[in-house]
Amino acid sequence: MSIPTPWGLIGKVIKWGWEKLTRFWLYNTYKKSHEDKQKLQRLGSYWESLDDHLEYSLRLSNPADHEKIKSKVAFRSLKTPIKEAVLFFEARGSGIRYQQKIELKNIDENVLVVTLEQIPQDDLIESSERGIFFTIDEIQFIDCQLTMTDGHKISHFNSLTSHLTYNWLFNDKWQRRWGMLWNCNSIEYAKLEMSGYLRRRLGDYQHFFFTSDHNEGVSLVGSMRKLLCKIIIHPSVLTILFWLAIHSGGYSLGDGKLVRRRKWF
Known part of the structure; x- marks a missing residue:
């Protein structure tokens, strides 16, 4: 009686061995390359003005994040301290809008960080003949209200709409290994x-x-x-x-x- 060759098992063993070998050979260098990219995208690496008094730095989580993190936005005053700020962060993509209310007190040159609990990960939804669709295509701060330390109020203004370009995905070199995406x-x-x-x-x-x-x-x-x-x-x-x-x-x-x-x- 002939015994069938367990090709499926052999394939799994070869795949397991190859994963172990490539991880040993490549992992540390891939990690260093990926960290170089992450440094350029980390919170606080760039700032944009919300108006003449307040600026922000945004870090949206995406599938290239190896650790499970949430999107965050940081704020700091540009010129003089701000007593209070109330504003809404809005993200839009694929016909869906996401909003989160943000309330800040006593804003100065020190960084205030807010976790965007109600905003989804910036992710690719679909890539097909119909087009390329992401969870988030653009972001904006709306209905912003500032109260200065002297009591002066700046009410109900919107920031400019920022359109995401996805340079991190389209213009970079990426490889998927060991179940993760590497820059x-x-x-x-x-x-x-x-x-x-x-x-x-x-x-x-x-x-x-x-x-x-x-x-x-x-x-x-x-x-x-x-x-x-x-x-x-x-x-x-x-x-x-x-x-x-x-x-x-x-x-x-x-x-x-x-x-x-x-x-x-």
């Missing part, structure tokens, strides 16, 4: 820097004319350098060289480039 911008920037460095080392660009107008008079050495450069700066080869540099122990990823580790001898 790989810093890794891509480092490989781009490697490409420029290798070109300079192989001849300071003097042999690398890739258009037909500059092919005449190129020496044999120049042609060999040109061919070698084309091979080395190929994306697949650059990727291999990048990870070999990382795991050699001599380099680490830092601010979108390879950084040589300090040697203690």
Whole structure:
């Protein structure tokens, strides 16, 4: 009697092993690259004026957040302290509006942080022939009312509508691994820097004319350098060289480039 080969079980074991291997090989560098991106998006990394007296910084949670966090908005006064502020934060997307009332007291240059409990995660709902739809397309502060410390009231104004561009999703380099979404911008920037460095080392660009107008008079050495450069700066080869540099122990990823580790001898 023949025993059937358990291909399903074998596939699961191979997948499990591959996950463990890639996590060991890639995890720390992916984490560093993702953290570089998160620093640019964290609360307080940029501020926008609500009016002449108050400014805010917004951080909407999104699927790229590895930790479970909620959207937050921070406020601080621009010129003079504000006794009281009452306003509504409104987010709109895919035909749905979300609102949360915000009440603040004694606002000065120190940051006040409010958790947006009633606002959903900024997420992709649908991407199809009908179009691309998100939970949030635009945000606005409405019916804002400020009371200054001298008793002067500034009532019932709306902020400008801010339209979300989703640069974080469309213009960045992302990869999904180990059940999470990772931003790989810093890794891509480092490989781009490697490409420029290798070109300079192989001849300071003097042999690398890739258009037909500059092919005449190129020496044999120049042609060999040109061919070698084309091979080395190929994306697949650059990727291999990048990870070999990382795991050699001599380099680490830092601010979108390879950084040589300090040697203690």
